[in-house]
Amino acid sequence: MKITTIKHVSGFDVARPVSIGMMLGIMLPLVLLPLLSIFVYGFGKGPGAFFSSLVAPEAVFALKLSVATSFWATVFNVVFGLFAAYVLSRYDFWGRNAVIVTISLPTAIPTAVAGFALLLLWGRYGMIGKFLSERQQIMFTPYAIILANIFVTFPLAFGVIKPVFDTMSRSLEEASATIGATRWQTFWHVTLPSLRGAIVSGALLTFARAVGEFGSTILVSGNLAGRTQTAPLYIFAKFNEGQIEAANAIAIVLALLSFIIFSVLFFARDWLEFAQEA
């Protein structure tokens, strides 16, 4: 990214150090210090303590469960987001705008409400849940976590992919059709490659958001250690039990994970969007 600096000021620009300082001064206690404290406390008792709390069976399970449930939620939401974006940008139908708004809605709904809503639908006495047998119940299982993750991260991939579909030149697809390609061949060889950047960004955003999901997960999962306890729930549980080191170790892993994901999103932008010009 190229930065254009202010050039219309002559001599020493006082506003520069003052404004930069002010910005950092506000960010420091709000964002930077909290993040720093995780690392300071986490390694406070030495790396040994950190690693032993990291490899505790329950901790490992929580991390694995978080990654697995987030992965499947991501797969579903990217595939469905792609499909929904295709349908909504290619076809006009009655109620199209209402569908677009509805798809985007979960961003604005408090996650606890989302979890509660899922319970009301799928719970043992819920609208659908009451028709399921004991063995088919999905609440308080890992599937419930995936379901909650899907609900909460639903609009993310869709939101990234849809604008790319909208702005994509139709003549590429028309060219492919006149050359003799079927719809599927056109989609596979022409449309999809142009969406690569959007798909990767959408997937990373969805995954990052799903891994950290707490509000809905705690309601639908039952928070059973070693069975349905995800990493954020583990942090909360250990903190409540007073095991700060255990909570802290996982917190560090989650913080690093999101840090890596957002670095990729930020620095790999050019690579992801390459050849969009031309």
Add this chain to the structure above:
Amino acid sequence: MALAMDRDLHVSWAPDRSSGVAASVRGISKRFRKSRVLEDISFDVAEGESLVLLGASGSGKTTILRIIAGLEQPDSGRVILHGKDVTDLPARERGVGVIFQAYALFPRMTVEKNIAYGLKIRHRPRKEKRETVDRLIKLVQLEQHRKKYPWQLSGGQQQRVAIARTLAYKPQVLLFDEPFGALDAQTRVHLRREIRTLLRQVRVPSIFITHDQEEALELGDRIAVLNDGHLEQVGTPDEVYNHPATEYVATFLGAANLLLGVATGGSVEIGTARLPADKETRRFRDGQSVKLVFRPEDVRISQDANLPEGCRRLTNGVIEEVNFVGAYERLTVRLDLTHRKGDTDSLYQVTINTPEKMTGVPIMVTRPKPEANALRFKNGDRVAIGLTSFSVLPNYTLARPR
């Protein structure tokens, strides 16, 4: 740049030579919502011929192209390619090659892959793909660029890739949508010649659409002039330029002078002037109002009464303005025409604008440089005016109220 000659290309791409007609559009009409876009359009493109659809923006030319390609459905009418009615076939089954305005090359594919795309989706064997790509890359002279991506190529190179990409699957007809619209003036002229040469080699019938009359005259074996959804005239460049069928064609293709008159006894009467036009007025009845249309370069002027051979005298006039415009000289000459009794001012119209109202009618005249140098005129000179060529068209606008 001269294009590589490749003799074995000739015969293979002419699927059906016997019928002579490669593409045919029959009575196509199309509406978008309430506005009429095309009305009863019919024309043929012969084998190996190139036809230019010429029209202003909004004349419906792009819609015709899209209907032939199968990207748009006509409300009525048929599209016939090599004797087969394809009106109900989807775009992909028509075997038509479209060169889109911005070329529409696939951005994530190299030049080679773009060209091979048509064969890839047809699941052709690898060997055939390689041979075809090699041959076409050589034909369009992009050997050094085969591994490049579209955004690394110039506009002209992208266009050649787009053409090669369609030639790979042996299209029945090539459709060019404003092929030079995105290029600067110099490249445009250059590429136009290049495409002409290329098309002569591959002998695929082609339809171009453009709003540029110069481009139309140079590219087309025939030109179809389109105005507001209907065809005004279809003919060779010579026909549409020298014998325009309508006023629109006359004024859209190059500059034209336009005088209103009446056909009487084998001549055109314009005010007090009489222009002998036995052949040209034969289709009009006596007293019918007509339009006399002639090009600035078809006017001959002389200071004595001796106009050159084969030139018919119109009237006299006064030189009003002399301009040198590079390759030729442009003069404004005011004709000594006085209105006959009963005529209105609106009877005389000229395509060049004159702000002041004067008696007589100004016309535009151009002369080639040698002639302008040999015989110089200055403002105020009186001259005799003759026409070497002109068209007489019916004047429907005036005929109706009478």
